[in-house]
Amino acid sequence: MKNISLLVIIVSAFAFLPICAGAQSFAPYQPTAADEKIAYQQAAHLDSIIRGKAYKTTVKAHWQADNKSFWYKNYLKDSTVEFIVVDAVKGTKAPAFDHAKLASALNKYDARHLPITDLLIEKSALKFSIKDQWYTYKNGTFTPIPSPQTTTPQTAFREISRWSFHDDNASSDTSSPNKEWISTIQNGNVFLKATGTADSIQLTIDGSADQPYGALQWSPDSRYFVGYHIRPEKIKSIHHLLSSLPDQTRARLDTEEYAQPGDPFTSFEMFIFNPSDKKVIKVNTPLYDFLGKPYLRWRKDDPRYFTYEKADRGHQRFRIIEVDAGNGNTRNLVDEQTKTFIYESRIFTHYLEATNEIIWSSEKDGWYHLYLVDALKGTIKNEITKGPYVVRDIDSVDEKKREIWFRASGMNAGEDPYNIHYYRINFDGTQLVSLTKENAQHSLSYSPDRTYYLDTYSRPDVAPVTTLHRSADGRQLMEIEKADLRDYFATGIRLPEVFTAKARDGQTDIWGIVCRPSSFDSTLRYPVIENIYAGPQDAFVPKTFMTYSEMQSLAELGFIVVQIDGMGTANRSKAFHDVCWQNLADAGLPDRILWIKALAARYPYVDTTRVGLYGTSAGGQNAAGALLFHPEFYKAAVSACGCHDNRVDKQWWNEQWMGYPVGPHYAAQSNVTNAAKLRGKLLLIVGEADNNVPPESTYRVVDALIKANKDFDLLVVPGMGHSDGGPYGRLKKRDFFVKNLLGVTPPDRN
Missing domain, CATH: 3.40.50.1820 (Alpha/Beta hydrolase fold, catalytic domain)
Structure with missing residues (x-):
């Protein structure tokens, strides 16, 4: 095992030596009062x-505009701090500046307690921020300056954050994208009129105040819009009696909405509206009756089609459904069913509009993995990740290089299967690159252009170590910090x-x-x-x-x-x-x-x-x-x-x-x-x-x-x-x- 201090090994080994005698010879630990x-x-x-008492346990890198260097702050004994700059290209680190000289120039702070919150390290000067005021430091003097303008480098990577496939936005579109039509809801029904005209055409007649139509959404080409006949269900309430409020002699009853198992949900029946012939088509799909209305994605190259995702109540079926807005017909691009449960909040989908593909996650082979779906054929092209391990999260997708950067656990034999490691893989499942090696839990942070990354790894029984790596091949360039635990163990x-x-x-x-x-x-x-x-x-x-x-x-x-x-x-x-x-x-x-x-x-x-x-x-x-x-x-x-x-x-x-x-x-x-x-x-x-x-x-x-x-x-x-x-x-x-x-x-x- 690499980079584990001898002190940690000695302390751990001494603490946990097994005792060979039988338990019956041991007296119970029985302290007095x-x-x-x-x-x-x-x-x-x-x-x-x-x-x-534990120092240098974390490194938060602040990358400079050149993406080749960064600074960070170390917290040391007695709450003292030091600022370090790292040159990633040369693989060197050094004090970011002369702490004593800067403190002397400021004439207000101790060199070990400089309250600097941000730095810009330039060849001719040092710029820094204290209490939201920026200064420039040059030739032993400092001058207040306006806040510098910084830019974020462009990158081909698309950072991933999990989102719900339910659309919580209850508002309706009114004007079509081409501004030729206006759709409205009146007395619970759908009306349509041409822009600039006074007369509206009523498209539905069965809506009401209790069961209205709503949540209208236009297609990008303005040829169709989608709406729902909504059957609302009121969420029941729970109550709290707050007994001990200050300056009050009576308890207060608080009430809030709270859905419990078995309670009904508001349902949404999907319809397609065609402004050109004023036709209304009921979409050939079941009621959307679980956790709100769906999020619609119109196909970029042919907006006659859109997809939405549906998890059935009971969590035993998940589908990606494609709708033909021309006739209301549907087909399942993905249809996963199980006898136990599908973990809904960990479903991952990423839509590749340029190639009509979908990256989708599933446990269909017994492990949580990623699949590449052909969104035109509705078939799985290939399993991207495969094996007795778990994909834990997706960090980013590079659609140009067709790469996924992800986290997984359980791939490394002989270690804790929960330890998170970082990887990169091609969409077709080839060229799996491991970005982390040590037997430990890892946490990565990347330079803005992803040329470099910092890896901080540790375990409950192993102190943190932070290393700098090159993203292209995962090669370690240098060790940045190793936690100092001398005072901690003392x-x-x-x-x-x-x-x-x-x-x-x-x-x-x-x-x-x-x-x-x-x-x-x-x-x-x-x-x-x-x-x-x-x-x-x-x-x-x-x-x-x-x-x-x-x-x-x-x-x-x-x-x-x-x-x-x-x-x-x-x-x-x-x-x-x-x-x-x-x-x-x-x-x-x-x-x-x-x-x-x-x-x-x-x-x-x-x-x-x-x-x-x-x-x-x-x-x-x-x-x-x-x-x-x-x-x-x-x-x-x-x-x-x-x-x-x-x-x-x-x-x-x-x-x-x-x-x-x-x-x-x-x-x-x-x-x-x-x-x-x-x-x-x-x-x-x-x-x-x-x-x-x-x-x-x-x-x-x-x-x-x-x-x-x-x-x-x-x-x-x-x-x-x-x-x-x-x-x-x-x-x-x-x-x-x-x-x-x-x-x-x-x-x-x-």
């Missing part, structure tokens, strides 16, 4: 001193360990991290706390270096704190992700339990008889569910703002994973339905102003627990939104685990 009070103090002290902090174990299938690797107390004694057995979030929309175990984490802070109280991505989460194979389908109560818990048991098998100081977990939102659902569905393993849980019943939570998220229509499986997996199964210790936290997950999701669990005569703790935070409880909630969480896993009374703060 006095010991634990000291632990709280030490944890708070570490929290206060650890911040700002605090006694431990780096997390990256740990893997087999999933429930006995084959798939499950990845996670382990945090241990800095005062860790390997001859004692420590309780385990899992930080859980099994929301299927992503994976959540950190993959980069963390200068501070709440997990490590919690570990300082005498716990081994872990975080794991079990089956049912994203960024692995389609089969790995499909475990969550109509199965959110699973939460990957069988994999997490096996992972913790494997950790204990390797390290006998891991006590699997004292295991707790905490989480927020979906993690709150998971944490409470662990006590309901796996009480034989989990003994204590802190559940904050949990979406405990997927019928109560937001529509778009829950139907994506639990499906539509709402069936009995929703109730079967609800923490409300299963509340009477509670064993172990449970703390529920909820904010009364949560507009992400309605507070009644938690209150219904409370109601069911009371009716089942169960013992539990509840913290309601007045005025709080969707949160883990804030500082007070986090304090109560620590006290809860200290009391219920360590058996120690927390410090008395009164």
Whole structure:
């Protein structure tokens, strides 16, 4: 492994040496109340001193106009700064200027604390900005100047940002592009008139105020326009009672729209209007009845045709549909169907107008990959990326060179399959170029013309390194910075360990991290706390270096704190992700339990008889569910703002994973339905102003627990939104685990 400091290797290796004796010979870690009070103090002290002790962890390049050099700022000990300039062509770096001389000339600032926010480094002078005022510095003197004008170099690359294929713009076109026609909506119907005339022709008669036509859009050549017969559905409301408003003696009721699973959507029936013969043609396509109206793309070389994208409700079918505006006929250019789910928010499409092609993403072969579609024939020309790895994102498309720049994970054998690496590939799937090599998580930033890029890579157990590369072939030109961790390790902090174990299938690797107390004694057995979030929309175990984490802070109280991505989460194979389908109560818990048991098998100081977990939102659902569905393993849980019943939570998220229509499986997996199964210790936290997950999701669990005569703790935070409880909630969480896993009374703060 390259560019890992010897200090990091020594500390990591020393911290995680396995103990060979059997776990039965280890006494449980059992502090006294006095010991634990000291632990709280030490944890708070570490929290206060650890911040700002890791230097040179990031490099933000400010490229100069020539695209051959850049400057950046290093943050060093005691909040001091230094400015560095890099010559990418020569592969050299040096101070951007003489800090002492400039500070002396300014006669206001310390050379180590210059508050410069921007620089322009020219041959004859230095230009810099302080507090939005620019100066020029030359021959030992500086002069105020106007803000310099800068230009952005032109590039053939098209930066990609994900966008919804639904058109949220509810306005209608009125004038045609050639300005010869005016279309309007009157009393819910479509009217048309020639520009400059008074008389309008009514084109529809079945519109009304309750079910109007609308959202008109003209074709670029003004031969047609599209409109919809709209059947509106009012979104139902949720309510919040805000109890503790300042300067008020009464609570306030807040109401907002909030769609829940099964609620109806406004639907759009598509029609084509032809100004030349005044004909109205109903498009031969189903109602667009999910998440608004579609975004239309008219074919550039023949605007008689347009396409739109349609994801069916239930998330099991996705189509790119072409419409012939001349007759209303349609055909499917892409028609993907699955028995589980299509992850709608990760659908990627990029339209190549010049060649009538589409770049489209799909998991049709079991992995998230890119395909090149012939938009005229409606066939797949080729699979662009292929193999047992996941395309994670698309950075840019070079339509002239027919190249895609993208990120992927899982391509590099022998390393964490979640690590993001960067690549370039041709549209036809040839000439795959890897831009990143090291076994780590990578983050790239490019020069404006993409001639060069900076690669910052790290892992939870590897400090950040930033290197400069040439984009043409990925060649490394120089190392820019390596994080300085001497003061960081002097605090006694431990780096997390990256740990893997087999999933429930006995084959798939499950990845996670382990945090241990800095005062860790390997001859004692420590309780385990899992930080859980099994929301299927992503994976959540950190993959980069963390200068501070709440997990490590919690570990300082005498716990081994872990975080794991079990089956049912994203960024692995389609089969790995499909475990969550109509199965959110699973939460990957069988994999997490096996992972913790494997950790204990390797390290006998891991006590699997004292295991707790905490989480927020979906993690709150998971944490409470662990006590309901796996009480034989989990003994204590802190559940904050949990979406405990997927019928109560937001529509778009829950139907994506639990499906539509709402069936009995929703109730079967609800923490409300299963509340009477509670064993172990449970703390529920909820904010009364949560507009992400309605507070009644938690209150219904409370109601069911009371009716089942169960013992539990509840913290309601007045005025709080969707949160883990804030500082007070986090304090109560620590006290809860200290009391219920360590058996120690927390410090008395009164």
